[in-house]
Amino acid sequence: xxxxxILATINRTVAKRNKARGKKLWSVAxxxxxxxGDLGVVIQDTSPTTSEWRWKKGAIAAADDESDDDDGGxxxxxDESEAPPPAPVAKxxxxxxSSEDGETKTPKKRKTFPGGLVATIVKPGSGKAARPKKKVxxxxxxxxxxxxxxxxxxKITFKLGAGxxxxxxxxxxxxxxxxxxxxxxxxSKMGYGSSGAPPDIPPHADLNFDCTLLKAx
Numbered sequence: 001x002x003x004x005x006i007l008a009t010i011n012r013t014v015a016k017r018n019k020a021r022g023k024k025l026w027s028v029a030x031x032x033x034x035x036x037g038d039l040g041v042v043i044q045d046t047s048p049t050t051s052e053w054r055w056k057k058g059a060i061a062a063a064d065d066e067s068d069d070d071d072g073g074x075x076x077x078x079d080e081s082e083a084p085p086p087a088p089v090a091k092x093x094x095x096x097x098s099s100e101d102g103e104t105k106t107p108k109k110r111k112t113f114p115g116g117l118v119a120t121i122v123k124p125g126s127g128k129a130a131r132p133k134k135k136v137x138x139x140x141x142x143x144x145x146x147x148x149x150x151x152x153x154x155k156i157t158f159k160l161g162a163g164x165x166x167x168x169x170x171x172x173x174x175x176x177x178x179x180x181x182x183x184x185x186x187x188s189k190m191g192y193g194s195s196g197a198p199p200d201i202p203p204h205a206d207l208n209f210d211c212t213l214l215k216a217x
Contacts, residue, residue, distance in 0.1 A: 010041055014053055022049040026110050044148045045185060047206060048118055052147075118185040119172045127178025128216045132161040137215035138173065145185065145206035152200065155214070166191050168207070176213040184209040 017032035033043050036053065045051045109121040130136045135157055142152040158164035160173060168186030176182060186207045188194075196203040 006039070010036065010039060010053060014043070014051060017043070018049050018051055021045075021051075024110075024112070026108065030108065044145070045208070046145045047187070048112060048116060048185065054148075113171055115171075115190050116185075116187040117168055117172055117190055120183040120185075121180065122183055122210075123179075123181040123212075125177040125180030125213060127213075129175065129177045130160050130173060130213060130216045132174070133159060135217045136160050136173070136176075136213060139212045139214055141210045143208045144201070145208050148208075157215075169209070169211075172209075173211060173213070176211075176216075178213050178216055181210070181212045184211060 013032055013036055017029050017036075020026075020028040020032065036043060037056075040056045041053050042056050043051050043053050111119050113119070136159075137155065137157045139155050140153065141150060143150045156165070158169075161170050163170070166186070168184060168190035171190065172182065172184040172186065184207075186209065188204045188206050191207045192201050192203075192205065194203050196205055201207070
């Protein structure tokens with residue numbers, strides 16, 4: 001998977017996606033992310049305008065297997081009959097309104113808050129809304145925005161907007177309803193700041209959280 005042309009294409013696409021995110025063209029950014037996913041690439045956003053990429057697990061191995069299969073056919077060159085050319089592969093449509101099984105894809109909604117916090121609604125909910133100064137219960141996974149390393153996960157109950165958690169949570173989780181899932185990009189100043197939370201969270205670390213509201217009182 002070290003083909004220079006493929007790597008150049010991926011880097012160009014990542015740069016275009018970051019530019020689209022900077023201009024808040026979320027639908028364009030989603031299309032480019034899905035195109036990268038088709039290439040076996042996983043995107044990790046590190047800020048509202050920057051991101052890093054890595055290969056999906058198994059993507060490199062799958063490509064190597066294909067290469068081995070091609071090499072293994074060399075012994076068939078003695079056969080005078082030529083194999084028919086492969087059928088053309090249809091390019092994936094840029095419009096991804098529905099999946100192959102006909103299931104409608106829910107568009108993601110994003111909101112950028114003062115200070116650089118970005119909240120993305122991955123899955124809408126339909127239950128009771130979280131209200132300020134009321135207890136909520138969240139299921140969450142926290143990762144470092146710089147490298148995607150998970151530093152925490154679990155379930156937590158706290159009073160929304162009361163300072164029981166980092167400011168990024170109080171701001172980013174406001175307005176959620178039960179069953180809703182959000183992804184939060186929390187800049188360092190709205191997280192653990194210059195002190196961090198050793199040993200798992202270094203100083204000045206931007207954070208990503210995947211949160212689902214389980215209960216609201």
